[in-house]
Amino acid sequence: MEGKNEQRAGLLYGIGAYGMWGLVPLFWPLLKPSGAIEILAHRMVWSLGVVAVALLAVRRWAWIGELVRDRRKLGLISVAAATISVNWGLYIWAVNNGHVVEASLGYFINPLVTIAMGVLLLGERLRPVQWAAVTTGLVAVLVLAIGYGKPPWVSLVLAFSFATYGLAKKKVNMGGLESLAAETAVLFVPALGFLLWLAATGGSTFTSGGTGHGFLLAATGVVTAVPLICFGAAAVRVPLSTLGLLQYLAPVFQFGLGVLYFNESMPPERWAGFALVWLALSLLTWDALRTARRNRVLALKLLATAAAAPASTVPDPASTTSGPTTPTTPTTPTATTATTATTATTQHPAQ
Numbered sequence: 001m002e003g004k005n006e007q008r009a010g011l012l013y014g015i016g017a018y019g020m021w022g023l024v025p026l027f028w029p030l031l032k033p034s035g036a037i038e039i040l041a042h043r044m045v046w047s048l049g050v051v052a053v054a055l056l057a058v059r060r061w062a063w064i065g066e067l068v069r070d071r072r073k074l075g076l077i078s079v080a081a082a083t084i085s086v087n088w089g090l091y092i093w094a095v096n097n098g099h100v101v102e103a104s105l106g107y108f109i110n111p112l113v114t115i116a117m118g119v120l121l122l123g124e125r126l127r128p129v130q131w132a133a134v135t136t137g138l139v140a141v142l143v144l145a146i147g148y149g150k151p152p153w154v155s156l157v158l159a160f161s162f163a164t165y166g167l168a169k170k171k172v173n174m175g176g177l178e179s180l181a182a183e184t185a186v187l188f189v190p191a192l193g194f195l196l197w198l199a200a201t202g203g204s205t206f207t208s209g210g211t212g213h214g215f216l217l218a219a220t221g222v223v224t225a226v227p228l229i230c231f232g233a234a235a236v237r238v239p240l241s242t243l244g245l246l247q248y249l250a251p252v253f254q255f256g257l258g259v260l261y262f263n264e265s266m267p268p269e270r271w272a273g274f275a276l277v278w279l280a281l282s283l284l285t286w287d288a289l290r291t292a293r294r295n296r297v298l299a300l301k302l303l304a305t306a307a308a309a310p311a312s313t314v315p316d317p318a319s320t321t322s323g324p325t326t327p328t329t330p331t332t333p334t335a336t337t338a339t340t341a342t343t344a345t346t347q348h349p350a351q
Contacts, residue, residue, distance in 0.1 A: 010235075013234035018250045020223075021253075023253055034205045047221045050224070051181045076168045079164070081187050083168065084165050091103055091106075102152055104251040109140075112137035130283075144270065180228060244288060
């Protein structure tokens with residue numbers, strides 16, 4: 001019963017995290033007339049403060065010394081910080097400039113881009129269904145490019161920047177809160193410097209926009225940290241396959257807001273492109289679930305075989321002193337499993 005309650009709580013945490021990430025396009029327009037770069041700088045500064053308080057509450061500080069001593073990890077954190085700043089800044093700009101649907105497409109195709117990067121950069125091998133999904137995704141991008149009259153640059157930059165961010169985080173192997181704290185710490189000084197420069201030149205909206213506007217800019221730290229905390233709570237309670245399905249909630253909500261709330265146009269060729277993307281993701285999800293099920297069945301069979309196999313014979317110490325003996329070989333079979341490319345990297349979205 002306790003396990004079921006934990007899984008139920010994890011599911012609610014996951015829905016809450018991805019739901020908040022999906023509804024965040026409603027928040028960024030409230031920060032106008034601030035520009036995307038100013039909003040991004042405030043998000044970096046205030047996020048560090050909120051995450052520092054969260055880490056203080058859970059007393060997780062030991063990782064800082066280890067990170068400072070590891071130059072490789074510091075370099076990867078810097079790469080992650082740079083790519084997430086591009087992702088955050090472009091996403092804020094896209095939402096506040098009428099490109100919510102195109103931004104949602106970036107997070108729809110992100111799993112496909114992640115797989116492609118795994119093949120090109122890590123030498124991973126794909127299953128046939130994964131190849132079909134990636135090929136369908138490429139066709140979808142071509143259809144959308146024809147529909148837009150140009151490549152969907154916003155979608156592509158969002159997808160590739162977040163995939164690069166995910167690859168760097170995979171190499172660093174840090175927790176969500178710790179990673180966000182390190183990334184925002186790297187970005188804190190340039191972000192604060194930019195905000196001080198804006199204030200000195202009279203371009204800041206933090207004070208000129210009124211108390212309410214300043215409060216909303218400060219709230220960017222909470223908007224960033226709270227979904228991440230919920231995601232962390234979900235990640236330790238539900239299987240990765242469940243998180244992999246929940247991750248599509250965010251772009252689905254964003255797409256719905258773009259079409260229904262922001263009234264962005266959806267000509268037939270754009271619907272066709274999105275339909276191909278959704279087909280690719282359906283193939284990817286089906287293959288991931290099928291592979292996970294097969295792996296579970298194989299693991300159970302191996303456990304059953306190992307349990308049924310006779311134990312190896314242990315020679316009597318007394319007999320070994322009287323003369324040479326022929327050692328017996330255990331009959332327990334061994335199995336070698338080949339790892340293949342991962343279907344997608346389940347992480348927190350970068351909105």
